[in-house]
Amino acid sequence: MHVISSISDMILARSRLKGTVGFVPTMGYLHEGHLSLMDKARQQTDNVIASIFVNPTQFGPEEDLDSYPRDFERDEKLAEEAGVDFIFYPDEQAMYPNGYASYVVPDGLDSHLCGAKRPGHFRGVMTIVLKLFNIIRPTDSYFGQKDIQQARILEQMTADFHLPIRMHIEPIVREKDGLAMSSRNVYLSPDEREAAVCLSRAIRLVESHFKDGEREAAVLLTKAEKEIQKQPLAIIDYVELVDYLTLAPLKNVTDRAILALAVYFGQTRLIDNTILE
Amino acid sequence: MHVISSISDMILARSRLKGTVGFVPTMGYLHEGHLSLMDKARQQTDNVIASIFVNPTQFGPEEDLDSYPRDFERDEKLAEEAGVDFIFYPDEQAMYPNGYASYVVPDGLDSHLCGAKRPGHFRGVMTIVLKLFNIIRPTDSYFGQKDIQQARILEQMTADFHLPIRMHIEPIVREKDGLAMSSRNVYLSPDEREAAVCLSRAIRLVESHFKDGEREAAVLLTKAEKEIQKQPLAIIDYVELVDYLTLAPLKNVTDRAILALAVYFGQTRLIDNTILE
Numbered sequence: 001m002h003v004i005s006s007i008s009d010m011i012l013a014r015s016r017l018k019g020t021v022g023f024v025p026t027m028g029y030l031h032e033g034h035l036s037l038m039d040k041a042r043q044q045t046d047n048v049i050a051s052i053f054v055n056p057t058q059f060g061p062e063e064d065l066d067s068y069p070r071d072f073e074r075d076e077k078l079a080e081e082a083g084v085d086f087i088f089y090p091d092e093q094a095m096y097p098n099g100y101a102s103y104v105v106p107d108g109l110d111s112h113l114c115g116a117k118r119p120g121h122f123r124g125v126m127t128i129v130l131k132l133f134n135i136i137r138p139t140d141s142y143f144g145q146k147d148i149q150q151a152r153i154l155e156q157m158t159a160d161f162h163l164p165i166r167m168h169i170e171p172i173v174r175e176k177d178g179l180a181m182s183s184r185n186v187y188l189s190p191d192e193r194e195a196a197v198c199l200s201r202a203i204r205l206v207e208s209h210f211k212d213g214e215r216e217a218a219v220l221l222t223k224a225e226k227e228i229q230k231q232p233l234a235i236i237d238y239v240e241l242v243d244y245l246t247l248a249p250l251k252n253v254t255d256r257a258i259l260a261l262a263v264y265f266g267q268t269r270l271i272d273n274t275i276l277e
Numbered sequence: 278m279h280v281i282s283s284i285s286d287m288i289l290a291r292s293r294l295k296g297t298v299g300f301v302p303t304m305g306y307l308h309e310g311h312l313s314l315m316d317k318a319r320q321q322t323d324n325v326i327a328s329i330f331v332n333p334t335q336f337g338p339e340e341d342l343d344s345y346p347r348d349f350e351r352d353e354k355l356a357e358e359a360g361v362d363f364i365f366y367p368d369e370q371a372m373y374p375n376g377y378a379s380y381v382v383p384d385g386l387d388s389h390l391c392g393a394k395r396p397g398h399f400r401g402v403m404t405i406v407l408k409l410f411n412i413i414r415p416t417d418s419y420f421g422q423k424d425i426q427q428a429r430i431l432e433q434m435t436a437d438f439h440l441p442i443r444m445h446i447e448p449i450v451r452e453k454d455g456l457a458m459s460s461r462n463v464y465l466s467p468d469e470r471e472a473a474v475c476l477s478r479a480i481r482l483v484e485s486h487f488k489d490g491e492r493e494a495a496v497l498l499t500k501a502e503k504e505i506q507k508q509p510l511a512i513i514d515y516v517e518l519v520d521y522l523t524l525a526p527l528k529n530v531t532d533r534a535i536l537a538l539a540v541y542f543g544q545t546r547l548i549d550n551t552i553l554e
Binding site: 007246 | 288378380383403
């Protein structure tokens with residue numbers, strides 16, 4: 001496995017690759033969720049490139065950019081074990097040099113869910129992913145369903161900008177008790193960690209009512225909210241049921257829909273979701 | 278010369294080209310300015326592709342999208358004579374289908390000049406040019422200095438997004454009396470056409486004072502304004518002196534700078550500029 005920090009070296013190394021190139025962009029502090037994406041890329045493509053870059057432009061001024069967990073040595077080892085061929089590990093100054101002035105923004109797809117709560121977040125995400133796509137030129141790129149709004153927005157960007165990249169959205173990987181894997185889980189105190197299982201419980205509850213034929217959003221959302229509110233440590237940021245394509249709130253589930261949750265435990269904000277269809 | 282309307286046909290035709298590809302994006306209604314860009318591309322690259330697309334997203338709600346002059350048959354003939362190999366001529370629905378949701382925006386470079394007067398204009402320009410770049414995959418692209426803010430913003434976008442495209446900014450082509458070529462010149466009444474020569478006169482006047490050593494922006498701008506105001510039909514939109522790289526207003530010209538003018542003649546808004554160095 002090679003670690004490349006320079007943009008021009010990465011472009012050069014990419015130009016020498018033959019066959020398909022699977023790409024897994026990450027902010028590092030890898031967990032089973034990331035590794036499952038690397039696995040998939042390893043199975044499906046000839047070359048696997050992962051990037052590790054804590055992207056400053058997707059953090060709000062009040063958010064956890066400085067404290068975001070980092071451990072490059074551990075990440076390197078895990079990526080190598082997962083069969084990654086190249087880690088692209090650029091620095092901030094190279095990605096956003098003085099005079100940097102171009103951003104990608106979503107139109108509409110950020111009006112709800114995390115987009116409504118984290119202004120500018122998806123501008124940062126789209127911008128960095130477009131930049132990484134243009135450096136890496138993957139044939140295939142892998143994203144987790146955990147960040148479903150991100151995945152949808154990037155899927156849309158890839159189509160809108162005519163990028164010849166197959167987008168793969170892979171299932172959420174969970175801890176044994178159901179908590180979705182996240183780099184931010186390390187922030188949780190033991191009590192918060194225990195309480196955090198209410199997200200996946202709420203999701204399973206809604207899935208079960210949906211399976212039994214319930215289609216009214218208000219009813220399904222109330223089930224989820226009540227389940228979360230059983231935990232005094234859980235403070236709901238949002239509980240929403242939106243259309244899969246437009247990410248706009250639904251009154252009734254008629255087509256493919258997303259139940260999405262964001263919940264605070266102390267300072268830590270966790271998200272989770274499920275696709276209802 | 279081939280005319281291609283379908284995006285997938287254009288991508289396919291491009292993939293079969295060998296050697297360098299020079300690209301000239303236009304909104305049609307070609308004039309000598311466009312043709313000089315095609316000439317340059319013909320001289321410098323192996324294949325020349327021009328696009329003709331009146332891009333709706335760069336027009337404001339009060340602007341001249343519907344009345345923007347169009348004459349495809351004439352354009353086709355002129356492009357063929359200029360040695361263009363392919364015209365890419367997509368329709369609006371293909372470029373902005375239902376659900377379209379991704380845009381490129383400038384950060385800061387649109388705070389002055391036309392950006393300040395035409396909110397959203399450069400969002401539309403950057404978005405369409407990125408889309409065209411991704412479809413055409415040129416090695417070289419040609420822009421006129423006439424739209425200097427556009428050229429700078431696109432040059433910056435190309436660097437910021439790591440696009441492997443050489444950007445060429447070519448000199449303004451002028452009528453015999455000095456009026457910069459523009460598709461919008463057809464809007465001018467005979468009196469307005471005569472008055473419009475004040476733009477290039479103001480530019481030559483400033484150039485001459487700059488050559489004589491004048492560096493103070495206020496002095497140079499006043500010279501330009503007074504020259505334009507000699508024409509009762511001319512209504513100044515802006516007269517500005519900005520830094521070439523940041524496009525921010527200058528007090529004194531110490532480095533490369535742009536004198537940029539936008540002036541209304543009736544409903545018609547004309548722009549012109551010169552680079553002082």
